[in-house]
Amino acid sequence: NSKVIQTPRYLVKGQGQKAKMRCIPEKGHPVVFWYQQNKNNEFKFLINFQNQEVLQQIDMTEKRFSAECPSNSPCSLEIQSSEAGDSALYLCASSLSGRGYAEQFFGPGTRLTVL
Amino acid sequence: QQKVQQSPESLIVPEGGMASLNCTSSDRNVDYFWWYRQHSGKSPKMLMSIFSNGEKEEGRFTVHLNKASLHTSLHIRDSQPSDSALYLCAADTNAYKVIFGKGTHLHVLP
Secondary structure (H helix, E strand, O other), X not given: OOOOEEEOOEEEEOOOOOEEEEEEOOOXXXXXXXXXXXXXXXXXXXXXXXXXXXXXXXXXXXXXXXXEOOOOOOEEEEEOOOOHHHOEEEEEEEEOOOOOOOOOEEOOOEEEEEO | OOOXXXXXXXXXXXXXXXXXXXXXXXXXXXXXXXXXXXXXXXXXXXXXXXXXXXXEEEOOEEEEEEOOOOEEEEEEOOOOHHHOEEEEEEEEOOOOXXXXXXXXXXXXXX
């Protein structure tokens, strides 16, 4: 069973508010991924880290989204100014590698609702 | 932009039947394909991965890969109601980014 921890499980914000969620990867996993799964179950890759360094991120992430994985602290994903379209399940996954040959282990997700 | 196409969107099979799910990548640089299963309200869990041409079997699950056509398929024999879930295909292209398809909703009727 996956031991990726995500908090909070549910987050409700008003439009324009900041929304911050956290992820603790499985012990020994240096790579962390963030995904957004919308109400149609469509996955969107947002960003991934190896230790504290960004490996890849999409353009959307570079604008309103910020993420970090400081050493000895949970990783975090923050939306600076939430929009209704940001309402989704945000999934964190950790892996031994950023490459596709390594299985990703998912946390339970943070469900964000933007009113 | 790389896309991962899955078909069908939805599939209904009777208990004990065979379920066949398909996935194709538009990027010729794909190295690995993954199949994940996501039960309603739960997070995805890995089923199988494949990177070589051919077939891989684990219990009731068989995965095929044709690298020339960038097509993979997942076959579930003796389907059980507990197999009802969203099945996600993901592809990696040596770019530290894994792209997921939109999934196939499998419904196994008792």
